[in-house]
Amino acid sequence: MADPMRIRAQAAGDKATVRVLMAHEMESGQRKDAAGKTIPAWYINEVSAALNGKVVLTAEWGPSVSKNPFLQFVIKGAKAGDKVQVSWTDNKGDKRSDEATVS
Amino acid sequence: MKHWSWVAALALLPGLACAQKTAADSIAEYRALLADGNPAELFEAKGEDLWKAKRGPKNASLERCDLGQGAGVVKGAFVRLPRWFADTQRVQDLESRLLTCMSTLQGLDAEAIAKTPFGKGEQANMEALVAWISAESRGQRMQLPQVHAAEQRMYELGKRAFFFRGGPMDFSCASCHGEDGKRIRLQDLPNLTKNPGDGVGFAAWPAYRVSSGELWGMQRRLNDCYRQQRFPYPGYASEVTIALAVYMGVNAKGAESIAPAIKR
């Protein structure tokens, strides 16, 4: 099981800015180890975000995204107390979901 | 989005063909883009959990660990290290002190941890611990004690180590860090013989390195300095690493600590 994400969601006016840090190796499949063997690709390929259970964002990622990715987006109509859920799936089928409350 | 910063950085590359000021500006801009969402936070969160987790043969947490401000006091400890500890009769930096606590409180094998490669096993836990403990003093100013005779002696030994030239390239720490306004390629080099400023040099480590996606504590930072100096291998938490930390830390008196910082 992967390490938890860090999610911060702050409301300002009629929208909330969500900032997410994900813990993931994000191996591109292009790198070689010390012995010259290719390190197999291992990266997040699907990201989704939901506001109080309703999906507001989906993204397809690939091997070009950095290790420990940082994602920032804005949700219209979100207010303090609402719940933001962020989920990802990687190419090995590993999954992670975390939730934060809008402040 | 992280990979957008890369795209933005790449877009800035054509600008490199202009004056070198532009190149430096582009790099500054790239670093500013990185500063939002420092992955060091992931390590900090893990470190806080580790501090409180019952682990090791004694199934105990680190919450009674004395980092110099009393048992369990974490806030403010980082900016006062390395310092003299009566129980070990040694001047210790954060990492050598954590080794002491891990062995006395938790029953873990300090010698085995010191021999473990960086980023593996308990060393990976060490990275998280130093990220959190340094973050607890973020914004405070460096104020290493120089009261005990052993602390003063370590400053003097650290100074000598800093200027010691050796190896096939005749390098010392001072070759790169002995003057103001120098660079290796485009990497600015802080002058560590004095206070180089807030959040620069000693006051910026531990740090997350974007290029390798790793969290480096001061031990690893110094280890890589010595690798580039073409020196032999400094032992983890060896006296020379602690003496150098005393020298740099005392010189940085009054500098604001921004650790864990983010580096290219």
Add this chain to the structure above:
Amino acid sequence: MNKRFVWAAVAALALGAAGCASLPGQPTPAELDAQALAMLKASFRDEGIATTKRLEQDLGQQACSAESAPPEGVAKRVEAEALASIKWPAGGQYLGDWREGEKLAQNGRGMTWTDKSAAPAANGANCYNCHQISKEEVSFGTIGPSLYNYGKIRGVKDPADPASAAIVQYTWGKLWNSKAYNACSNMPRFGHAGLLNEEQLRHVMALILDPRSPVNQ
């Protein structure tokens, strides 16, 4: 190479630290010098090609291991010994191919404990790490002076012309053993320390002295 670990000599070099009286029971500067050497010996271990032999200093390294410059007499001796150590190129052939020189100048690899071989063939010349050289390369360091237009500024129109001999020989000497002209130069002793071989040095020479090199346009 005449390497030694002479403690007494090191203590003698600590004269620069005079003027700070030590408290009773506190170690003297000379005692601290000895303790620092013992600390270094105890702290490092061999790793790959980087063995603890690298901590054994020769006179030039010892003399330049303090905040202050060595006494003039010591500096003069270091410079004289370095000058005498320079090996001049076979057949008076000082210049090679500037294109190869540029490749070497760009390459900062070699001699660390992660490098497999200590042979010159495995090493770069590290030039751009510290010097500006060509105008095209904006990623250059500033520890050493700019070498842009090095030959042009010094009036080298034909490196083979006897009129250029003095500057050509000085440049070779500086690359072979920088201490010949400045006891505590920051520059590695590329020939003396076996970092680069004669052929590689000739290429680096061409990069900064060949009138056809972009450096001299």
